Amino acid sequence: MARPREFDADEAMDKAMGLFWDVGYEEASLTELLAAMEITKGSFYKAFQDKQSIYLATLDRYNDKVISGTVGYLTNPAEGSGRTRILGLFAKVAQAVEQDGDRLGCFLCNALIDKAAEGGEAEDKLQAMVHRLENAFYRALQDDDQLQERDARETARGILSAYFGLRVLGRAGLSREMAADCIRQVEWLLERGNRGRVTL
Template identity: 40%
Template structure:
């Protein structure tokens, strides 16, 4: 009979995700992970295989904790105007700086730049997650007054452009731009995509 896990895997993954998010893959050592996760080396390897396995699991945890709520928000019909949903999502990028001085950027964006070029599996995971974000923007665009009559191809192009702009905002935050500069950029993006409400 298999022994039950002696730790809360979701909680441990959350802790590992925070370490990877803050220090990056290369900057994170096994000792950092063990200390943060409060588990032994054997438990880590038994549950996740190795450091890369844990990193991929942490990336999926980020998708669950951060990407999926964003997608739900973009498709929330309780806010009927998709342009308003897009604007509110973009504004969350600067809100985390103003409220918590959180300048880690986006764990997905960081991974796409840092690790995806060197690892096909991580690259595919990043592309899949970004593809979901594109579809989230696509769904919101379909619910905007100015874009509802556009064809699917045009909407997909705009959705891809919005995802690129969103990632750019996350990078601006990590690079240390002042909140007011990020807000000006958000307004520029909204104007360029004809989404000012």
């Protein structure tokens, strides 16, 4: 019997992620996964066991590659003030849509509304990513303003909601005006947070 050919697992996961990103977990058939990943059924089962296992692996990969990068940017004082980092992130997303034609949106956003996110390990992974982003916005706010914890936490969650909204709208072909309005709402949230900061 011929041995299944060797393949790059990371490259295969990226291709699987692309399919899940595009059509969702439920709609991605095993046949489509094999075609997208460019591997044989034998290689697939040897490395990933089943569709659920490759889906969980793609969530981990997105967490490591994208969420970690976003968190690292938001929590790095070398990138400027907390406000600068937050607004800079929103500007990067808007620019990617406007200048680069990025219509991918956010894999996390897509996965959160997928049926695969309803309970179990997938939901745990997704919720962990959401909390990582929320905490990154919270830390950026704390770096600047020494807000009361409740004010900073509420502001961080409002900004997170706006971020998810911007990513979803980006997938839909975000207009320049809509992006500008979204960023102005984030600026308003930042100003609102400033009014609630602790003064000594």
